[in-house]
Amino acid sequence: MTNNPEIIRKVLSNTKTIALIGASIKSNRPSNYVMKYLLDVGYNVIPINPGLKEGTTIHGQKVYESLSSIPACANIDMVDIFRNSAAVPSIVDEILQMNNDNDKHHNIKSIWMQVGVINEDAALKAKNSGLDVVMNACPKIEIPKLNINNIRSEL
Structure with missing residues (x-):
């Protein structure tokens, strides 16, 4: 699956709330600074990490x-996956x-699915179920690349 810039723009422009799976409390981890x-x-x-205390x-x-x-x-609105590619099918099912x-x-x-997270079968299943899918990309990179400004005012 190749990412479509218009789907990326649509997702980023129409999203208000993101559930971030694989969020880390460690500031040097990509999931932490992308969340910030x-x-x-x-x-x-909304950060998700089963290894962190309630x-x-x-x-x-x-x-x-x-x-x-x-x-x-x-x-x-959107689920951002910072997990390995093998974990994606169960996330899509959920x-x-x-x-x-x-x-x-x-x-x-x-x-x-974040950079390096690739699961074609899960992406196809999600897409066939009506979800927009972005794979092997990072919103922290795509927002400035696509010149998506004033997110606060778009939301």
Whole structure:
């Protein structure tokens, strides 16, 4: 799958809340500084890391142990995956299950796989289920590259 710049622009422009899977408390980790960047440019970011203690925060945001443990009222638009490629199919399955759970009213619209995270089968499954998919890319790179400015005002 090749990333379409217009899909990237659409995802970044229409996203308000991002669930970031694989968030790290360590400031030298890409997931940590990408999360900080996303917060700084105006997105709501919910960190997910099952290895961190309940009540932990990263950049002032409460950490959740899993995607499905985030309350539906969070209105997640995009899931940003900082995990290895082999973990993506189960994440996609979880997203699709959450979107189909009428009791929780989730409406996740897109999946973003970070640089080096590539899973063609999971990407195709997500795309065929109506989700926008970006793979092997980083929003911290794409936002300035596509000259997406004033995210705060677009949200």
